Amino acid sequence: MLRFVIGRLMQMIPVLIGVSLVSFLAIHLVPGDPIQIMLMGRATPDTVARIHAELGLDRPLWQQYLAFIGNALMGDFGRSIVQKTPIGGLIGDGLLVSLYLIAYGAVLSVLLAVPLAMWAAMRRDRLPDHSVRLLGMIGFAMPPFWIGLVLMVFFGLKLGWFPIRGFGDGALDHLYHLFLPALTMALFLAPVLIQSLRSSILDVLEADYIEVARAKGLSPTRILVKHVLRNAAIPVITVLAVNIGWLLSGAVIVETVFTIHGLGSQLVRSVGFRDYPTVQGLALVFAVIVMGVNLLADLGYMIIDRRVVGR
Amino acid sequence: MAAVDVIGAPPLRSRLRREIAVWSTSLKVGTSLFAVILLAGLLAPWLTPYDPLYQDYNSILLSPSLAHPFGTDMNGRDILARTLFGTRIDLRIGFITTIVPLLYGVFLGAVSGYLGGKLDMVLMRILDVAIAFPFLVLIIVIIAVLGPGVHSIYIAVFLVGWTMYARLARAEMLVERNKDYVLAARVLGFGRWRIIFGHALPNLINSSIVFSMSDFVLNILLLSGLSFLGLGVAPPAPEWGAMIAESKDYMRQAWWVTTMPAAAIVLTGTALSLIGDGLAQRFGQNRRSLM
Numbered sequence: 139m140l141r142f143v144i145g146r147l148m149q150m151i152p153v154l155i156g157v158s159l160v161s162f163l164a165i166h167l168v169p170g171d172p173i174q175i176m177l178m179g180r181a182t183p184d185t186v187a188r189i190h191a192e193l194g195l196d197r198p199l200w201q202q203y204l205a206f207i208g209n210a211l212m213g214d215f216g217r218s219i220v221q222k223t224p225i226g227g228l229i230g231d232g233l234l235v236s237l238y239l240i241a242y243g244a245v246l247s248v249l250l251a252v253p254l255a256m257w258a259a260m261r262r263d264r265l266p267d268h269s270v271r272l273l274g275m276i277g278f279a280m281p282p283f284w285i286g287l288v289l290m291v292f293f294g295l296k297l298g299w300f301p302i303r304g305f306g307d308g309a310l311d312h313l314y315h316l317f318l319p320a321l322t323m324a325l326f327l328a329p330v331l332i333q334s335l336r337s338s339i340l341d342v343l344e345a346d347y348i349e350v351a352r353a354k355g356l357s358p359t360r361i362l363v364k365h366v367l368r369n370a371a372i373p374v375i376t377v378l379a380v381n382i383g384w385l386l387s388g389a390v391i392v393e394t395v396f397t398i399h400g401l402g403s404q405l406v407r408s409v410g411f412r413d414y415p416t417v418q419g420l421a422l423v424f425a426v427i428v429m430g431v432n433l434l435a436d437l438g439y440m441i442i443d444r445r446v447v448g449r
Numbered sequence: 450m451a452a453v454d455v456i457g458a459p460p461l462r463s464r465l466r467r468e469i470a471v472w473s474t475s476l477k478v479g480t481s482l483f484a485v486i487l488l489a490g491l492l493a494p495w496l497t498p499y500d501p502l503y504q505d506y507n508s509i510l511l512s513p514s515l516a517h518p519f520g521t522d523m524n525g526r527d528i529l530a531r532t533l534f535g536t537r538i539d540l541r542i543g544f545i546t547t548i549v550p551l552l553y554g555v556f557l558g559a560v561s562g563y564l565g566g567k568l569d570m571v572l573m574r575i576l577d578v579a580i581a582f583p584f585l586v587l588i589i590v591i592i593a594v595l596g597p598g599v600h601s602i603y604i605a606v607f608l609v610g611w612t613m614y615a616r617l618a619r620a621e622m623l624v625e626r627n628k629d630y631v632l633a634a635r636v637l638g639f640g641r642w643r644i645i646f647g648h649a650l651p652n653l654i655n656s657s658i659v660f661s662m663s664d665f666v667l668n669i670l671l672l673s674g675l676s677f678l679g680l681g682v683a684p685p686a687p688e689w690g691a692m693i694a695e696s697k698d699y700m701r702q703a704w705w706v707t708t709m710p711a712a713a714i715v716l717t718g719t720a721l722s723l724i725g726d727g728l729a730q731r732f733g734q735n736r737r738s739l740m
Contacts, residue, residue: 156578167594272719275726279666279718283677284693284711291700387585391674405586406678409593421590425581 139440146436150429157429161422162206165414166199176220176412189219193415206418215419220411225419228404233423235305236400239393240385242316243323244378251328252374255335256362259343270332278329282388286322286395293318303397319396326388331377338373342366371442379435382428476727482720486713490536499527501534501687510703520705522696524685528709531687535710538688539717542599543669546606547661554614555650555657561615562622563645572615579612588671589680597680602672613664614657621653655732662725666718673714689714 165172173186173195181189190196193216194205209215215225258270294302306315342348343366351361378385390402397403401420408416459467469477489496499517505525513520519528561572579587591605625631626649634644673690675681682688684695689710696706 152574153577153581156574157581160578160582161590164590164594169595271726275719275722276715278663278722279670279715281670281673281677281690281693281711281714283674283690284707284714287693287697287700287707295701383580383583386583390583390585390589391678394678405589406680409589409597409680412593414593417590417593421582421586424583424586428581428583 142440143437146433150433153429154426157425158207158210158422159203161418161425162203164418164421165195168414172412172414176414178412192217192219210419210422216415218408218413218416220413221408221416225416228416229401229419229423232399232401232404235398236386236389236393236402237427238305238312239316239319239323239398239400240382240389242313242320243327243388243392244385246320246324247327247331248374248378250324251331251335252367252370254328255332255339256366256370258332258336259339260358260362262340267336270336274329274332277325280325282322282326282391283395285325286319286392289318289322290396305398316398319392319398322392322395323385323388326392327381327385330381330384334377334380335370335373338377339366339370342369345369372439375435375438375442379432382431386424386427471731473727473730475723476731479720479723479725479727482716483724486536486717486720487540489533490540493530493533493537497527497530497533499530501526501531502685503527510699510706512703513705519709520703522692522706523699523703528692528705531692532689532709532713535687535689535692535713536717538682538686539669539672539714542602542672543665546603546610546668546672547665549607550610551614551657551661551664554611555618555654557611558615558618558620559622559645559650559653562619563626563641563649569619572619576612576616579609584609585671585674588675589678592675592680597683599682602675602681606668606671610664610668613660617656617660618653621656622649625649625653655728659725659729659732662721662728665721669714669717 168175171186173189173193174181177186177189194202197205213226213230215229217223218225218228221228254270254273258267261267290302293299300318301315302318304315306312348361348365351365356364386402389400390405392398393400393403394406401423405417405420405424408420472480503526505521507525508517508521509525510523511517511521517527517529519532522528522531557572561569582590587609588602588605591608592601595601595604622645631644631649634648639647669689672681673688673693676683676688676690677694679694682691684691692710693707696703699706
């Protein structure tokens with residue numbers, strides 16, 4: 139088991155190097171002088187030269203890269219000149235909020251998608267299946283920011299049931315404050331989730347042991363709960379892990395709509411400020427989250443199904 | 450030319466009729482819906498008497514009526530006219546950002562899958578890195594580097610969008626390259642390019658075409674999302690996402706201001722998904738997962 143984990147970690151190294159290179163090079167590909175653009179041409183040449191030295195932009199490229207990696211490993215991404223705070227702090231604050239939002243959204247999405255996918259799979263090629271599929275297509279085409287706005291205006295402003303911005307204090311308050319954003323994320327993810335889950339459940343339904351359970355005379359509900367649901371756990375984890383990038387993309391938009399200070403809204407804000415060092419750090423952290431979640435999913439399979447290790 | 454018709458292929462009309470006869474309901478509905486949307490965009494100047502940019506301060510936030518079927522926005526502009534003209538922007542950008550990456554994504558994936566070796570290894574590493582970033586984050590980072598605007602969106606999607614097609618085409622090629630017809634072509638001494646493009650490609654392109662329909666939807670959502678974030682099409686251009694962003698503060702007193710452009714996005718996306726679904730059935734394969 140330990141060997142499996144170590145092997146999995148080793149596989150991540152080349153990807154991590156590539157990911158860090160892409161994030162690192164971003165600032166160097168800016169056409170013109172990034173510092174001039176960042177300060178919108180208002181700085182004197184002296185200031186520009188000082189900031190160049192401060193960010194290490196005057197050193198050879200490979201030295202800069204090694205410094206970037208070394209510092210990033212320690213959680214140090216330098217100081218944001220535009221926002222006047224350490225970037226590591228900005229990222230740390232946002233990380234907690236974003237992970238909370240993503241987890242909350244994923245849970246709501248699973249609660250929404252599993253019953254619908256199951257209903258569609260059990261009534262394959264009949265009315266429930268077709269309606270779920272059409273609903274999925276319509277949901278897939280809905281812009282997430284518009285879903286967010288509609289929920290915000292209806293449940294937040296008109297009915298006043300939920301707060302429309304912020305994160306709140308304390309775990310319970312977070313649940314309350316983030317309900318509408320998480321629901322938006324859930325509605326955004328659900329169509330993708332339903333479609334993949336439906337086909338996974340169809341696979342389970344066609345398996346031999348379901349046939350055996352049926353032959354033994356177990357009731358359909360009992361088969362569903364005891365056999366199908368338990369075996370649908372792996373597909374749920376897989377689909378969530380595969381779509382973590384999709385979920386994070388949604389978080390960028392949802393956080394901006396609901397003014398939640400997570401990584402996504404920070405990214406949009408930093409791009410607006412032309413704060414390149416922060417954009418670099420955020421890009422790296424986003425990629426690391428995706429890779430980390432996929433690693434966790436692999437470990438998750440291992441706990442659910444020990445056979446995975448042997449493969 | 451009757452003789453040609455007798456000997457050669459049946460005339461186009463009857464071939465078309467036979468083709469449509471085997472279409473599923475979703476393909477028929479999706480294609481018709483999409484054709485209507487396309488026509489609405491093309492005929493926009495003749496379908497509405499209003500200029501999409503003209504601000505009439507005597508008719509601010511009017512609810513839908515006969516004169517303004519979709520109502521007017523906070524600047525007194527006719528929303529129907531803006532939505533119709535928006536079709537031109539969203540469909541054009543959506544189409545280009547879908548078809549261009551498809552072309553070289555499939556090309557790279559097919560070639561790399563057939564030839565294998567170092568090229569394939571390099572491609573796989575690039576794909577691994579590209580997939581590690583959330584799609585929108587990578588696009589936003591590229592736009593940050595290049596500066597906001599439609600040109601940056603094109604470049605960003607051209608840089609990132611091909612990866613999914615390359616992945617699909619490569620996976621299919623790994624299966625196709627060991628099939629009998631490819632081996633037969635190889636035994637006959639055909640060159641590798643002829644085998645890849647003449648023989649294997651027609652068999653592996655279907656999955657990419659099916660995926661491209663979802664990709665088209667995603668690209669329209671991406672465009673409108675970026676416009677919403679202020680990184681895409683700038684107001685006052687009537688791009689659907691920009692329209693929603695511009696008028697979002699008026700949603701409460703005037704429900705129609707964002708509903709109409711949003712409905713246009715949803716309708717277009719649904720039409721494309723229906724076509725994708727129908728094409729998958731037509732090609733006789735299960736619909737590919739979206740991501």
